[in-house]
Amino acid sequence: MIKHEKKESLQSGWAKPAALRRNLLTFFALTIPVVFFAASAAAQSQKAPIQITADLTDAPRRLFHAEIDLPVAAGPLTVITPKWIPGEHQPAGPVDSITGVVFTAGGQTLPWRRDDVDLYQFHLTIPAGVTTLHAHLDAIVVTNVSQKLAYLEWDKLMLYPANLPVRDIPIQPAVIVPAGWGIGTALTPMGGGAYPVPAPGSTTRFAATNVEQLEDSPILAGQYLREFILAPEMTPKHYIDVASDIGGDSNLRPEALAEIANLVREADALYRSHHYTQYHLLLSLSDTAGGLGLEHGQSSENGIAEKGFSDEDHQLGDADLLAHEFTHSWNGKYRRPIGLYQTDFATAQEGALLWVYEGMTQYLGNVLAARSGLRSQPQYRDVLAISAASLDYTPGREWRSTEDTAVAASILREGNQAWANWRRGQDYYDEGELLWLDADTLIRKMTNNQKSLDDFQRIFLGKGGNTGPLIVTYTFDELVRDLNQVVGYDWATFLHDRVDQINPHADLAGIERGGYKLVYADKPNASELVIAANAGPDAMVLNAWYSIGLRVGAENTIKDVRWNGPADKAKIAPGSKIIAVNGQVFSPDILRAAIQDAKGKSEPIRLIVQLDNFVSVADIDYHDGERYPALERVPGTPAYLDEITKPLASPHPAQPKVATSNQ
Numbered sequence: 001m002i003k004h005e006k007k008e009s010l011q012s013g014w015a016k017p018a019a020l021r022r023n024l025l026t027f028f029a030l031t032i033p034v035v036f037f038a039a040s041a042a043a044q045s046q047k048a049p050i051q052i053t054a055d056l057t058d059a060p061r062r063l064f065h066a067e068i069d070l071p072v073a074a075g076p077l078t079v080i081t082p083k084w085i086p087g088e089h090q091p092a093g094p095v096d097s098i099t100g101v102v103f104t105a106g107g108q109t110l111p112w113r114r115d116d117v118d119l120y121q122f123h124l125t126i127p128a129g130v131t132t133l134h135a136h137l138d139a140i141v142v143t144n145v146s147q148k149l150a151y152l153e154w155d156k157l158m159l160y161p162a163n164l165p166v167r168d169i170p171i172q173p174a175v176i177v178p179a180g181w182g183i184g185t186a187l188t189p190m191g192g193g194a195y196p197v198p199a200p201g202s203t204t205r206f207a208a209t210n211v212e213q214l215e216d217s218p219i220l221a222g223q224y225l226r227e228f229i230l231a232p233e234m235t236p237k238h239y240i241d242v243a244s245d246i247g248g249d250s251n252l253r254p255e256a257l258a259e260i261a262n263l264v265r266e267a268d269a270l271y272r273s274h275h276y277t278q279y280h281l282l283l284s285l286s287d288t289a290g291g292l293g294l295e296h297g298q299s300s301e302n303g304i305a306e307k308g309f310s311d312e313d314h315q316l317g318d319a320d321l322l323a324h325e326f327t328h329s330w331n332g333k334y335r336r337p338i339g340l341y342q343t344d345f346a347t348a349q350e351g352a353l354l355w356v357y358e359g360m361t362q363y364l365g366n367v368l369a370a371r372s373g374l375r376s377q378p379q380y381r382d383v384l385a386i387s388a389a390s391l392d393y394t395p396g397r398e399w400r401s402t403e404d405t406a407v408a409a410s411i412l413r414e415g416n417q418a419w420a421n422w423r424r425g426q427d428y429y430d431e432g433e434l435l436w437l438d439a440d441t442l443i444r445k446m447t448n449n450q451k452s453l454d455d456f457q458r459i460f461l462g463k464g465g466n467t468g469p470l471i472v473t474y475t476f477d478e479l480v481r482d483l484n485q486v487v488g489y490d491w492a493t494f495l496h497d498r499v500d501q502i503n504p505h506a507d508l509a510g511i512e513r514g515g516y517k518l519v520y521a522d523k524p525n526a527s528e529l530v531i532a533a534n535a536g537p538d539a540m541v542l543n544a545w546y547s548i549g550l551r552v553g554a555e556n557t558i559k560d561v562r563w564n565g566p567a568d569k570a571k572i573a574p575g576s577k578i579i580a581v582n583g584q585v586f587s588p589d590i591l592r593a594a595i596q597d598a599k600g601k602s603e604p605i606r607l608i609v610q611l612d613n614f615v616s617v618a619d620i621d622y623h624d625g626e627r628y629p630a631l632e633r634v635p636g637t638p639a640y641l642d643e644i645t646k647p648l649a650s651p652h653p654a655q656p657k658v659a660t661s662n663q
Ligand SMILES: [Zn+2]
Pocket: 001, 002, 003, 005, 295, 324, 328, 357, 358, 361
């Protein structure tokens, strides 16, 4: 996921030849814990698959329906719905949105009772002679759906026997979509029907898989769905399936498609292996369906604004999203921290290594976005400056380690912005980016640029060569071993120092070893201006974080106050609305001018603020002018940052980008 990420699943390794499975198993058994997607042959042959048909014809009214047939035997039965959705990093299974549950067998309605402790479980008693239990349910869907498109995440509708490994439960999916809507998915259609646009009212059936894989295999359906093949010279095949609320927007402009195709080529040049039989980037463009980024083994769910790919300026803010979620196919899905994999969706997942799962993905996603041309190198540096500065000015780092933000991920994913800088948020993403940049530049320096973190990725993410969808777990110790294969160093201490310790300042070593330094200018960098101008209603209208210590959003309301900063000392509270600045009615420009005017003087900046129904005066004692982050080249040093963001794949057919940095 991206920071607001979500989830998904796929098709299967269980069709992999047995001999190959055994060889892989032997290979991994020597070194690391391993888990296969493969259902055992016994489980497949002995049990008929669950049949699940998802009916999306009411998706525009925010309702999904499901008809499910489960093979059963007489006696007590407990069925369950998913709780810990992979990639969500929290127990977010939407059991509270399930309604209209009716179980029937042999024409009779069967009574059920929810478990008193695990609210995801339903208990029933199957009568003698019954071999099939039918379940109907409806799901109320509030996100990632609009009048014109919908993401089907199967965990919203799934019911399956409890207390079994989900990879051992066979299931065969089918879907009905609104008339005229198309389907994008990595699931394998069974043939016979029209695909990807089914005949109105028809049911599209897919090959049988297992519950683990189906959860990882979402469907994007939409009236304006278009599918494009990417980098057609490559095997396996890669597609982007785009749905939008307005007809023309799913027809991506050629420049964007060229850059996305470059992303596929650059990922191949970086990782040199893959762990899918085909890959579908699913992309929704909608101002109403909501943002989304959720990884899967053979696909990813990506949701941005309706015009998010309409031109380069709109593209800039989310330019790393596709690269981030695609990278998760290797880092997060194939290789997964041992605590983040459980054999069912009921057991809690442990987030301790999310600074690898998400943090390294954050690094690689931004690097791949630059290598593929989705962002220019100056834009890459601008965005890096913004995130590095934000981390450096997060006072919560004085009491809380980065590792603790990962361990506590499940309670940090949502949450009020008020005082978030003192609490810290999901900092393992951006802290991880700085950490892995530090490691990359250190490897380059120690090897005179002969080796890099790219070499580590080929070892760590490429073990076993090309495979179908597969999960192989890892531990901290394996990370250290693999880093040492690239270049010998005390990597355990390197990682512990940066992750487990209290570090009052952000890790800027990678930027500095990369030939740049983080500086503060008196105006925002070019990319920050472009991103803010295209960010929609949630945009910051003024980022005075590094000066008076405020971020101001829509309706002149203060999103957050920097702990122990000038505005905090003036007793201003997050959520307050700024009414006036030095006697003038507030506007962002008026406050900027006041910050400039106060430079070098002794008079405070006087704000009138309103919190709820109360109005007060706050005098901010600040005199150092405006400050906005940027990266500045340090002459005469190796520019590893530019080396890192150069394309690897050749030739590189991307359109040249117009540099928008003021550097
Ligand atoms: Zn992610």
